Amino acid sequence: MIIVALALSGLRHRTGAFVATFVSATLGAAILMTFAALLDTAAGTTDTVSRDALILMASVAGGWCLLIVVFAVSSTMSLSVRQRSPEMGVLRRAGATPGQLTRMIVGEAVLVALIAAAVAVPIGLALGRVLLDLLADTGQVTASVGYAFGPIALGLGFGVTVLGSVLGALLAARRRPSPARSARGRGRVIAAVVLLAAGVTCGVLTATVMKGQGAAAMQTAGQASIWSAAGLALLAPWLLRLTARAVPRLSASGDLAVINVRQQAATLSGAVMPVIIFVGISTATVAMQAIEDTASAGRVRPGLEKSIQTLNYVVVGMIALFVAIMLVNTVLAVTAGRRGEFARQRLAGATPGQTLTMVAAESALLTVTGVGSGLLASVVTILPYGYARAGDWTPPVPAWPFPLIAAIAVLLTLAATLGATRRAIRGRAITAVA
Amino acid sequence: MNAVSIEDLRRVYDGDVIAVDGVTAQFAAGTFTAVMGPSGSGKSTLLQCAAGLDRPTSGRVLIGGTELTATREAAMTRFRRERVGFVFQDFNLMPALTVTQNVTLPLRLAGRRVPAGRVHDLLAGLGLGDRLGHVPAELSGGQRQRVAIARALIAEPDVVFADEPTGALDLRGAREVLDLLRAAVRDFGRTVVMVTHDPVAAAYADAVLFLADGRVVDRMDQPTASAVAERLTLVGVS
Numbered sequence: 001m002i003i004v005a006l007a008l009s010g011l012r013h014r015t016g017a018f019v020a021t022f023v024s025a026t027l028g029a030a031i032l033m034t035f036a037a038l039l040d041t042a043a044g045t046t047d048t049v050s051r052d053a054l055i056l057m058a059s060v061a062g063g064w065c066l067l068i069v070v071f072a073v074s075s076t077m078s079l080s081v082r083q084r085s086p087e088m089g090v091l092r093r094a095g096a097t098p099g100q101l102t103r104m105i106v107g108e109a110v111l112v113a114l115i116a117a118a119v120a121v122p123i124g125l126a127l128g129r130v131l132l133d134l135l136a137d138t139g140q141v142t143a144s145v146g147y148a149f150g151p152i153a154l155g156l157g158f159g160v161t162v163l164g165s166v167l168g169a170l171l172a173a174r175r176r177p178s179p180a181r182s183a184r185g186r187g188r189v190i191a192a193v194v195l196l197a198a199g200v201t202c203g204v205l206t207a208t209v210m211k212g213q214g215a216a217a218m219q220t221a222g223q224a225s226i227w228s229a230a231g232l233a234l235l236a237p238w239l240l241r242l243t244a245r246a247v248p249r250l251s252a253s254g255d256l257a258v259i260n261v262r263q264q265a266a267t268l269s270g271a272v273m274p275v276i277i278f279v280g281i282s283t284a285t286v287a288m289q290a291i292e293d294t295a296s297a298g299r300v301r302p303g304l305e306k307s308i309q310t311l312n313y314v315v316v317g318m319i320a321l322f323v324a325i326m327l328v329n330t331v332l333a334v335t336a337g338r339r340g341e342f343a344r345q346r347l348a349g350a351t352p353g354q355t356l357t358m359v360a361a362e363s364a365l366l367t368v369t370g371v372g373s374g375l376l377a378s379v380v381t382i383l384p385y386g387y388a389r390a391g392d393w394t395p396p397v398p399a400w401p402f403p404l405i406a407a408i409a410v411l412l413t414l415a416a417t418l419g420a421t422r423r424a425i426r427g428r429a430i431t432a433v434a
Numbered sequence: 435m436n437a438v439s440i441e442d443l444r445r446v447y448d449g450d451v452i453a454v455d456g457v458t459a460q461f462a463a464g465t466f467t468a469v470m471g472p473s474g475s476g477k478s479t480l481l482q483c484a485a486g487l488d489r490p491t492s493g494r495v496l497i498g499g500t501e502l503t504a505t506r507e508a509a510m511t512r513f514r515r516e517r518v519g520f521v522f523q524d525f526n527l528m529p530a531l532t533v534t535q536n537v538t539l540p541l542r543l544a545g546r547r548v549p550a551g552r553v554h555d556l557l558a559g560l561g562l563g564d565r566l567g568h569v570p571a572e573l574s575g576g577q578r579q580r581v582a583i584a585r586a587l588i589a590e591p592d593v594v595f596a597d598e599p600t601g602a603l604d605l606r607g608a609r610e611v612l613d614l615l616r617a618a619v620r621d622f623g624r625t626v627v628m629v630t631h632d633p634v635a636a637a638y639a640d641a642v643l644f645l646a647d648g649r650v651v652d653r654m655d656q657p658t659a660s661a662v663a664e665r666l667t668l669v670g671v672s
Contacts, residue, residue: 252542256531263530344526347487348585349515349540351508430487433526 018112020333024076025116025161026123027322028069033124033149033157034131034318035062040150041132050141057135060219061315064226068277068319070164071230072326073113077168079270079330081105083337102173109169113162124157125149131314138310192234199228199380206384215296217388218312221288225381229280232373236269236276243369253354256345257361268362270334272370274327275409278320279374284381285316286401291382294396295389324408328416335359335420342425343432352425356418363410363417370413371406436496437463437593437625438484443493445479445648453479454490455648461593466619466626468636468657470666471645477629478597480645484627485595486514498592515540519586519594523601525578527570527585533557534566537584544589556584560614576607583614587624594618596628600635612638633662644669 035058042054088101096104128149135141202224210217232239244261247254261268289312342355350358386395425432438461445454454476461467469477482488484495486502495502497517504510514520527536537557538548557563560580570578579599586594596615600608616638618624628639636642637659644652646669654665 252539252545255542259530259535341528344528346507346511347520347522347526348528348536349511349543351511351543353508354543428488430482433522433524 018080018108020329021073021076021080021109021112021165022116024326024329025073025113025165026120027325028073028164029113029117029120029157029161030123030127031065031318031322032062032069032160033120033153034127035065036153036156037124037128037147037149038062038131039152040148041128041145043150043152044148045145047142047145050145053135053140054145057140057311061311064223064315065319065322066160067226067230068322069160070167071233072274072322073161073164074168074171075270075273076326076329076333077109077112077165078172079333081109081169081172083333102170105169105173106166109165110162113165114158117158117161120157120161121154124153128153134310134314188234192231195227195231195234199224199226199231199377202227203380203384206381207387211388213388215292215389217385218288218292221381221385221388222285222312224384225280225284225377228380229277229374229377232280232377233273233276236272236369236373237265239373240265240269240272240366240369243365243372247365251357253350253357254361257358257365260358261362261365267334267337268366270330271327271413272366272373274323274330275367275370275413276373276377278323278327279371279405279409280377281323282316282320282405283375283401284378285312286405287378287382287397288385289313290397290401291386291389291395324412327409327412331413331416332420335417335424339424339432342421343429346425346429347433355425356421359417359421360414363414367406367410367413371409374409375402375406435463435499436460437465437498438627439494439496439499440480440484441494441496443480443483443495444491445476445483445488446491452648454483456493457645457648457650459643459650461625461627463592463625464619464623465641466616466639467628468639468642469627469629469645470631470633470636470642470662471651471669472666473631475645475669476648477645481595481597481627481629485518485520486510487520512544515544516589517592519589519591521579521582521586521594521596521599523598525570525575525582525602527578527581529570532567532569533562533573533581536570536581537588540585540589546589553588556588557581560584561610574607575603576610579603579607579611580614583611583618587618587622591624593625593627596626598629598631600630600632608632608635633659633666636662 038054038058042051042058045051045054091101091104129147132141132145132147136143136145202220206217206221206224210220241262244258244265247258249255249258289309292309345355345358346352382395382397383393386397387393389395440457440459443454443457444452446452457476457480469481471477479488483490486495486504497513500513500517502510502513504513528539531539534553534557538553541548554563554566557566560583562577562580562584565573565577570581573581579602583594583599594615599611599615603611612635615626615628619626619640628635630636637657639657640655642654642657642662642665643650644654644665651669652665654661
């Protein structure tokens with residue numbers, strides 16, 4: 001009982017720390033409910049063509065989202081738990097057993113996830129209707145199909161959000177006392193290799209099996225960059241160290257940035273992962289659609305292709321929005337956790353301007369790594385799809401999306417980092433180190 | 435010549451908590467002074483105000499004859515890293531930086547040339563010659579505090595302030611640190627002002643200033659540990 005009380009008081013007194021988790025869990029739950037509502041709608045319809053279309057969209061697009069939501073919610077949750085290690089230390093010294101601490105962390109995670117999922121219900125309800133209208137407008141579903149939001153939407157929305165949060169909490173809770181980093185690192189590398197292999201396989205399938213199959217090649221081509229981006233995201237700490245190694249020594253602020261990125265790669269890479277996924281998926285989809293538009297130019301497009309285009313943009317738009325919020329979220333949480341570090345630096349003689357310069361340089365390293373890896377992931381989609389649809393390994397892709405998407409990633413990271421750092425260095429350094 | 439001159443300094447928190455209540459004191463260049471007093475006597479606040487880490491509510495602070503007037507943090511920081519060294523109880527070293535990087539950080543932040551030879555000599559003189567590439571986590575508490583002292587001394591400041599520098603150390607580490615501060619004054623002519631609650635630590639100083647309720651209540655030259663301890667009990671009851 002005392003553990004439940006502690007969990008509740010933890011939530012009440014550390015609202016700030018939970019906001020990041022709460023926001024990502026709410027959005028994740030809303031997106032899941034949006035797609036799951038299509039399954040509820042399918043269950044209530046008698047028109048088989050519409051039903052199949054709804055189930056296909058929910059399972060394909062919803063499937064990607066499921067992966068990303070679990071990943072996002074568990075990573076924010078584990079970040080917020082890790083930032084509370086001093087509090088955990090106090091509890092441990094006060095006599096709390098590891099089991100009690102785990103129960104407390106998991107209890108808090110479940111509570112946050114439940115509240116977040118509840119808040120997500122009206123959002124998912126509305127978004128699901130918008131998505132169904134879109135499908136009806138593009139003729140993939142007959143207009144007479146009635147919208148339903150029921151047990152599947154609620155079950156998946158609540159279930160996955162709670163599961164993702166608990167997973168993140170357990171990972172963070174288990175990690176702290178044991179210094180067994182290498183084992184975890186090995187598992188991470190294996191998972192990354194599997195994901196990358198899946199991505200490349202999808203790319204190869206697109207260029208071989210799916211060649212000449214028309215727009216259907218989008219299925220495999222789209223997945224190629226998603227799997228690859230997820231794989232590279234898992235390798236983010238290593239990629240980040242690689243980038244940091246390539247930077248020349250310039251100023252004290254710049255040097256500190258490079259040293260920080262090398263030493264804290266594990267934490268800072270939390271901000272690189274969403275950049276990779278955001279850049280990888282958005283670039284791949286925009287380029288793929290451009291190739292498709294060129295390939296089918298001059299012909300009247302069948303309804304299916306048109307709705308695939310809608311689907312593409314809707315899904316990518318949702319994922320991009322979600323990942324962008326994740327990015328800001330992660331950056332805010334990571335930066336807020338570095339208050340003490342910034343304070344020590346100020347005591348050693350760093351002016352506020354120098355601290356800001358340092359974090360800006362760090363952001364540059366993070367975004368260069370993220371954007372570079374994201375573009376690399378998108379290549380696995382773009383080249384095979386260009387070959388499959390246009391018979392050309394160097395398809396004519398417009399250049400504008402690349403700098404635009406990269407600029408969005410850079411702006412989001414930089415603005416969030418500088419804003420959070422400004423907040424973190426407000427007040428006297430001497431009181432902030434404690 | 436005074437390295438530090440404090441005139442009628444007051445520091446009031448939140449409108450009504452008076453931490454320092456009108457302190458006037460001079461610290462001559464090349465001297466080692468201990469500041470003592472019971473908990474809550476305002477000794478740490480006084481030190482932080484004198485070092486430019488906190489802003490007095492009223493009164494003046496002069497470091498090497500220059501008044502601390504900067505109101506913006508950036509200007510204050512620039513002044514501090516040229517003229518003031520500070521040693522903290524819990525070291526406040528950057529965990530990601532090596533010993534050498536930590537010590538040279540203030541110089542590098544100030545955009546000054548790092549005299550590699552002098553850094554090496556200083557660290558070797560502090561018994562850290564074989565620890566240059568280590569990070570703080572690989573050092574003992576005493577070694578960490580010696581790194582912090584090297585960092586405070588590297589810019590050759592007018593004064594080094596030390597707030598309970600032995601508070602987190604064992605007896606041996608504490609003795610090493612106090613010997614070092616003593617040597618910085620005697621052998622290199624630096625000025626040290628140290629807050630402590632330990633009479634043995636205070637006995638390393640040339641003089642002790644006693645504080646109670648935010649005011650200077652006494653001063654003792656050529657202190658011994660027992661005399662300081664005795665005087666301290668009187669501060670407590672008076």
